[in-house]
Amino acid sequence: MSQLFLIAFRNLVSHGRRSLFLGGAIAGVTTLLVFLGCLSSGVKQTMLESALTVATGDMNVGGYYKVTAGQSAPLVTDYKKVQEIIQKTLPDLDFVTARGRGWARLVSDQASMQVGIAGVDMAHEPRLPQVLKLKEGNLQDLAKPGNVLIFENQAKKLKVKAGDSLVFSVLTDRGVNNTVDVKVCGVAEDMGLLTTFNVFLPQETLNKLDQTNESTTGAVLIYLKNRRRIPQDVDLLRKALTGAGYNVVDRSSKAFWMKMQEVNKEEWTGQKLDVTSWDDEISYVTWTLSAIDGLSFLLTTVLLVIIAVGIMNSLWIAIRERTREIGTLRAIGMRRWRVMVMFVLEAFCLGVLGTAAGAVLGSFLALILNAMHLPVPAGIQFFTMSTTLKFALDPARILGGMAIITFCCTVISLIPSFKAARMRPVTAISHVG
């Protein structure tokens, strides 16, 4: 067997140009696959990071509160009780924290923009300081009422920096404009799409802006020790909340905000809760991941077909060139299947070497582009959820891609190899040319 390997390998080497061309094509496809894979993983990581910390938690309990049937507010009333149920129900809970949810116009001297507001209680936000990277100012001040933490892109748009004043303005139910003056206590580094329209405000200040009371919050964010248990935990918590007498809306993997319109059409009034996981919350953008993956699948498939044709052709040529050799080997006692293996190994070696080169190249390319922090055009930021292009190496995915491509190369080579093995030794030996 090792001798067959040697023959295959040396034949590849001795037909350097042909092998280089085909191997190069295989390497190219692998590079593309690895590169797109890194992009997909990178985007996914960014999404996860920004979604988890900025908006959703690993999972969360949100609430729809309706005073009249047609109008719901994103509120969880008496949230302390909900927190107690969570703490009792989920065995692998890390911590819970309440986040107010709001929607207001943020106005500076020079500009204004519509923003989502997360009302935070810094005493119960152990992860926020780890994740938010401040460009200016400091995060501790967010514990004090009247401060706001904004992100770089917002600071640019509003033309403000740490220490400057801003005004929040909301239209209340009664049609009056309610405003609150705040000071920018810090500007944080952008962390993807969600940070382009979200700001952080002390819960107390948000309550003042929305004129809600302290026992009410927007959502209870849940952080787990083990993220793999999320689907079970969502079910567990739904049952527990229902058991405690809460109305819980039906499970659907949509973002909280997406469901609001549906809830508004329903007849009931009062409080209903909803339990969602982080991927529900960003489900409206996770299709971009599927799109990237689909695109790489499609491209790879098309290119693989082309390569398969190339491999077949090159093996046909090799078999014609080496017909007499095949005849000789068969004459001196080589069994058919070994002839087949000899040629299949050639394609296999080519596959292994080509994909290895491609994987290295693709990873390298991804790492370099990652280090360059290429800006994502504004229009696409919504889909990538980040302002710079991020790539992440996923070894399992890279190895998987290599295996699949090598497998395809090997399988396709079975056809010509089989024909080579079927040749009658006598015709093969007397073959001229």
Place this chain on the structure above:
Amino acid sequence: MPKNTEGQDIVSIQNVIKEYHLDKVVVPALRGVSLSVEAGDFLSIVGPSGSGKTTLLNLIGCVDVATSGTVLIDGHDTKSLNDRQLTDLRLNTLGFIFQSFNLVPVLSVFQNVEFPLLLQRKFTKEERAKRVDELLEKVGLDKHTQHRPSELSGGQRQRVAIARALVTRPKIVLADEPTANLDSVTGENIIDLMKEMNRVEKTTFIFSTHDAKVMSHANSVIRLADGKITDGKGAKAGAH
């Protein structure tokens, strides 16, 4: 299966007809050939080009089957064997030397000679190395074991081929015009070497040639013309 013992016929051919079918034309290559070869013989098949030498050697070599008649090789009727059994018969009982050497170009001299032993899977690495080195020394190529065939002269390549044919200690070695691609001095050296091997290893050699000088080295000679034996030990179906 009957096995031949020393002195008996190791090849036995009876009334063999071989026809090639080219489109709708039937080309008769052998027209009723009968022949027996004793073990240990050094037999030459001679005849003009197109007389059927290669065809006959292919039948003895089990790479082709007769249209009719029987071919017994070391007691095995080749018609009754399937491809795999024929392959194993070629591997273990037969050795081949070709007109154009037919070495594997990407393997070294040593690896070319060792190859049939690897196919046999009967010997350890050390046993193989011993056998190969021994043979390469006998054919005078012990200084060239790591060369590739392309680095050798025609005569040297044919010596490698002889070593490869003998490495499994086959009962019969077949050589189809082994000297045709060599100059006459080199050609004669090759025949001398084959004869030496025939003497030392007791291997039966059957070789074809159309060179009278080469033929003169043989113990026995069979003459073919137009697909029939005209002279020699099996010449029953011959001349008249």
